[in-house]
Amino acid sequence: MSFLLPKLTSKKEVDQAIKSTAEKVLVLRFGRDEDPVCLQLDDILSKTSSDLSKMAAIYLVDVDQTPVYTHYFDISYIPSTVFFFNGQHMKVDYGSPDHTKFVGSFKTKQDFIDLVEVIYRGAMRGKLIVQSPIDPQNIPKYDLLYQDI
């Protein structure tokens, strides 16, 4: 299923994706294609991509090939999904320790669709951080480790 979504393999390509997406939410999935949770997430992403085509552009990024961004975005768990709008990073409060990205997979397609819509509406109103509409029980739990520990 991950072959239906466009893939980005270098920093330059990611840069270009960020710069070129205009007036749409940019969804970047950081992970590895073989990872099982990644596969789940990719499945949801690909199935919803056509419905969300007017609101969002979805790309898959391999963490091993873009170490700069892996460090810049502090990606320690995969899959991690980062949201951008017009080159600006959008933060979402999921009820989890990290607001800058969504860690793990979504439980249902509807969760993802709702989240993208909330981000889009917030961005249109000029908000850089929005509240996630997903039920906190459906959000995967993880421990946030400080990098130097």
Place this chain on the structure above:
Amino acid sequence: MAPAQRCPLCRQTFFCGRGHVYSRKHQRQLKEALERLLPQVEAARKAIRAAQVERYVPEHERCCWCLCCGREVRKHLSHGNLTVLHGGLLEHLASPEHKKATNRFWWENKAEFQMKEKFLISSQDYARFKKSMVKGLDSYEEKEDEVVKEMAAQIREVEHSRRELVRSVLEPQAVPDPEEGSSALGSWKGTNSQVASASQQPSYLDLPPAPELDWMETGQPLTFIGHQDTPGIGNIHSGATPPWMVQDEEYSSGNQQIGPSYEEFLKEKEKQKLKKLPPDRVGANFDHNTSTSVGWLPSFGRVWNNGRRWQSRHQFKTEAAARSKQSHKEKKPNVS
């Protein structure tokens, strides 16, 4: 307590019975009312001696309120085109019912006795007034006749002066145009002198053509720029192609479409859509088209950041430098 009674002068209801009339307020009201009426009566009295007759004007329809009778009375007498000033009021004041009403008024309101005489006009006075009225009418007629005569004289004078002017203008004009059908002019003039008083129109017709020709000849001469007939190129009369239809050499190759191309049109459509989006959305002023350097990083508020979002990039770069230094240090002992 006496029954309720209304005093028309004070315009109030009072319960004092007969006592109200002697009260200060009532007397004051009475005085003011009489003071208002007095000037009118005085003006009418003056008119007894010298009655004035004037031409009728709608203002002469005015009425005066007679306090004693409690009704409105026509001030001036008007008949047809003429009016006698204060005639109506005088008539009323001389009438017997007014006398009765005045007596009653004085008794009821307990006004001063001496004042009463001023508001009455005897019948002798009225007879005197009638006589003076007749005199006034006669003098008015005489005046009118005089005015009419004066106006007639004025009109005659104006006409005479106009005729003189016309004759004086016509004579010098006939001399400097001998070519212009002098015989016709001569014949016109002849008829004119015969029919001097009756027809003034022919002389008026002669005036316009003579001055026109004069102006056309004595104006500034126009600049001559040469004959415009080259044998090779045609012109408008021969039916050649106009200069703006001739194909330029630049346009001979390539498509000659005017206006924007299709891509430009699509871009314009996109721009229109953009205008409709809210202006305060995130990244509204983000420049999508400029090229980015290799080291460009997007605006990302990092997780373990020690400052604001825009400082996160700087912090990342310093951390990256520190990390690379560390890895260098680690690598070196391995190599060696």
